[in-house]
Amino acid sequence: EDQVTQSPEALRLQEGESSSLNCSYTVSGLRGLFWYRQDPGKGPEFLFTLYSAGEEKEKERLKATLTKKESFLHITAPKPEDSATYLCAVQGRYAGANSKLTFGKGITLSVRP
Amino acid sequence: EAGVAQSPRYKIIEKRQSVAFWCNPISGHATLYWYQQILGQGPKLLIQFQNNGVVDDSQLPKDRFSAERLKGVDSTLKIQPAKLEDSAVYLCASSQEETQYFGPGTRLLVL
Numbered sequence: 502e503d504q505v506t507q508s509p510e511a512l513r514l515q516e517g518e519s520s521s522l523n524c525s526y527t528v529s530g531l532r533g534l535f536w537y538r539q540d541p542g543k544g545p546e547f548l549f550t551l552y553s554a555g556e557e558k559e560k561e562r563l564k565a566t567l568t569k570k571e572s573f574l575h576i577t578a579p580k581p582e583d584s585a586t587y588l589c590a591v592q593g594r595y596a597g598a599n600s601k602l603t604f605g606k607g608i609t610l611s612v613r614p
Numbered sequence: 615e616a617g618v619a620q621s622p623r624y625k626i627i628e629k630r631q632s633v634a635f636w637c638n639p640i641s642g643h644a645t646l647y648w649y650q651q652i653l654g655q656g657p658k659l660l661i662q663f664q665n666n667g668v669v670d671d672s673q674l675p676k677d678r679f680s681a682e683r684l685k686g687v688d689s690t691l692k693i694q695p696a697k698l699e700d701s702a703v704y705l706c707a708s709s710q711e712e713t714q715y716f717g718p719g720t721r722l723l724v725l
Contacts, residue, residue, distance in 0.1 A: 505656070533712055544618075544705050544716035545657070588656055592712060601647070601670060602714060604656025 503528045505605035507589050513611045514579055522574040522608045524589030532594040534572050535602060536565050539586045548587075579612045586610070616640065618717030620706050626723045632694035635720045639687070639708030645669075646683055647714060648691050649705040657705055663689065696724045 506525045514520055526534065533552050537545035549558045551567040558565050562583065564575045574587055586609045590602040619638040627633050639646050644665050649657035660679065662670040665686040674681070678697070683689040693700055701724045707714040 535713075537716075542718075542721075544707075544718045547713055547715060550713060590656070601659040601662060602657075604658070606654065606656050 503591055503593055503603040505589055505591055505603055507587075507605035507608050509608060510606070511609045511611070513613065514576075516580060516612055516614050517578045519575070519577045519579070521576070522587055522610070524572040524574070524605060525570060526572070526589070526591045527570075528591045528593050528603075530594035532592045532600070534567055535590045535592065536572070536574055537588040537590065539588055539607065545588055576610070579610075581612045581614050584610055584612045618706055618708055618715055620704075620717040620720055622720060623718065624721045624723075626725065627696055629698055629724050630695040632692065633696055633722065634690055634692045635704050635706075635722075637689045637691070637706030637717060639689075639706070640710075640715055643708035643710050643715075644686070645709045646689050647707040647709075648681060648689070649707065649716075651703040651705055651719070653702070660691070660704075693722075696722075698724050700724050 504527045508523045533550045535550050536548040539545045549565040554569045556567050562577050566573045586607040588607045590604040621636050646663045648660045650660050651657040660674045661681045663683040666683045681691045703719040703721050705716050705719045707716045
């Protein structure tokens with residue numbers, strides 16, 4: 502069974518204070534690892550997909566990296582508007598491109614001005 | 615491009631009552647998913663449709679939950695009868711390939 506563990510559960514940063522969010526996973530053959538952002542009262546918003554170890558993707562102040570066992574979401578010089586819950590999910594290779602996502606519990610990020 | 619639409623956005627019911635949620639996926643997306651998200655948890659898949667056929671319903675409590683996707687477009691998820699533990703956000707998502715796009719969710723409170 503696929504498993505995803507995210508840490509820490511919550512993170513409070515000062516504006517401009519860079520940090521990283523961790524996602525550890527176990528899956529029988531990784532098709533893709535996904536990062537989503539979820540604001541209160543809204544559905545998850547897609548950020549990145551990573552497919553293989555060593556891959557990196559960037560979007561504004563966010564950079565996602567992937568190893569064979571974990572992924573990191575690095576936040577550089579965060580702003581208050583980056584405050585949200587960040588969800589990590591994996592998709593196994595066994596069931597095809599449209600197979601289900603297994604999510605972690607999420608990391609709630611709060612950035613103080 | 616319009617996103618995934620869901621209604622209602624909020625619903626409050628008494629236990630043992632029934633409730634239904636509606637989802638309209640992104641145009642052209644063949645795959646549709648219903649997830650349940652309990653407060654403080656990540657979303658958990660309930661059922662997955664490919665066009666109007668069920669691909670995965672292994673985690674759907676079939677004694678009380680049912681879902682259908684008529685004509686391979688809109689979908690309805692029903693709970694009958696509802697229990698207190700069904701209080702959660704019900705998210706609909708759709709995909710064309712591997713990336714799933716989520717709707718805003720329906721927040722259900724069972725009293």
